[in-house]
Amino acid sequence: MATIKDIANAAGVSLATVSRVINNGPKVGDATRERVKAIMTEMGYRPNANARALVTKRSASLGVVLAELLDPFFATLAHGIESVTRKHNVQILMSAGSIEKATELKAIETLLEHRVEAMVVHSKALDDEVLIEFARQAPGFVLINRFIPEIGNRCVWLDNVAGGRIMAEHMLKQGHKKLAVISSRYQIDDPVDRITGIRQALQSAGIDLPESHIEYSTPDQEGGEKCIQNLLAKGVDFTGVLAYNDAMASGAMTMLLDHHIDIPSQVSVIGYDDVLLAKYSRPKLTTLRYPVEMMAAKAAELALSYASGKKPEADITFKYTPTIVKRESVLRL
Missing domain, CATH: 3.40.50.2300 (Response regulator)
Structure with missing residues (x-):
């Protein structure tokens, strides 16, 4: 597999220049940038996401734990998260918790084992104390559709x-x-x-x-x-x-x-x-x-922000309220 050094030698540029191209950095001319990108494509080079995260101080991936993957509600939730990860060029690691303690626990632990620091978790089965402990372990741990007062600044929830x-x-x-x-x-x-x-x-x-x-x-x-x-x-x-x-x-x-x-x-x-x-x-x-799509996008932004080093503010919460949508299935007597 090609390395950054191979790309630099083939392009006749420094390692720093290749690094700037990979991370969309400044001080690289358009012609050089395009030549380096073309050589990367030709040699099948794939940037190391984790290494790039260390350089940019941004999470390379966002972990997501949902109750189900086929349910229309959770599909909409996932779409809200994906809109944010696409904007930040972050990959998604997604799994289902199935509203069961053991499954939810395994899903979160697996993300931690993969060193995922930013995660949006929809957990209904795990106890508050367990989720509070996970919030201590993962800088970018954010709960969606649940409120726990002790970590209220990491909760995006509906009243x-x-x-x-x-x-x-x-x-x-x-x-x-x-x-x-x-x-x-x-x-x-x-x-x-x-x-x-x-x-x-x-x-x-x-x-x-x-x-x-x-x-x-x-x-x-x-x-x-x-x-x-x-x-x-x-x-x-x-x-x-x-x-x-x-x-x-x-x-x-x-x-x-x-x-x-x-x-x-x-x-x-x-x-x-x-x-x-x-x-x-x-x-x-x-x-x-x-407003699940809006809430999901907010949760994803918070998770990535916290994982990058921003500290959650004290005494802040992200509460949303549903609104009525009048259509045809309710008739006035």
Whole structure:
């Protein structure tokens, strides 16, 4: 494999000149720069990313741990991160945590073993103490979609309690008082926080939410179908469905239509996330926009910045709030 010395000899320039070309440095004429690049291509030279990181004091790679790789939500999250790494010419090392402690732990440890100092981690299964310790080990450790007060300056997160309130308040404003909730069965903060927000809004309106009106399943379309099936089997009377995410909302609408229940004239449905699925469902889904791509880009910028030596500021946090997107699946009574 060709070395930087081989390139310098072939081009008739100094090692310093080749180094400047590799790192896009100044003081190199255009003709020389192009000649060196052409020789690098001809000789199949590949710069050592880790060595270049030592020179530029910038992370050569960004580690990413997501819950899933196929889910539309996480695909959007990954796209937000990729937009930043492309701008900074940084490679991505990505793995899935599957919302399991052992898998998440292995994914983060593997990144550390590869000396990855910048990482964006979506962890729902690991304990706070474990993640705090990882933040001590990796300068550019940033959490997304989770808030831990002790490392709040490394957290980019969404206020899910506010999100639950917003979706319930929208249904109430449309005159819906008989509500059902379909939620994720995973024992993580997001579904708990959203239901907390929903209850807050309903309690303020003097409306009770019985446990029999809440169904839990997998946070996907099949889970949404099962939840509606169970609600109908129990004979729960509802005019509105508040779904944990757009995938569950989509499955819920499919099951309602299969039972000849029209949307939204008989039952209104609201989702959460505003992934592409929401815009192209029929009817188009009213939902809460989760600014995940913006949040992911922010998390990636923070991770690279911290890894390059910038110290996280104390008493700062990066909290986002979802907003309502009104479409066709909610009708005013």
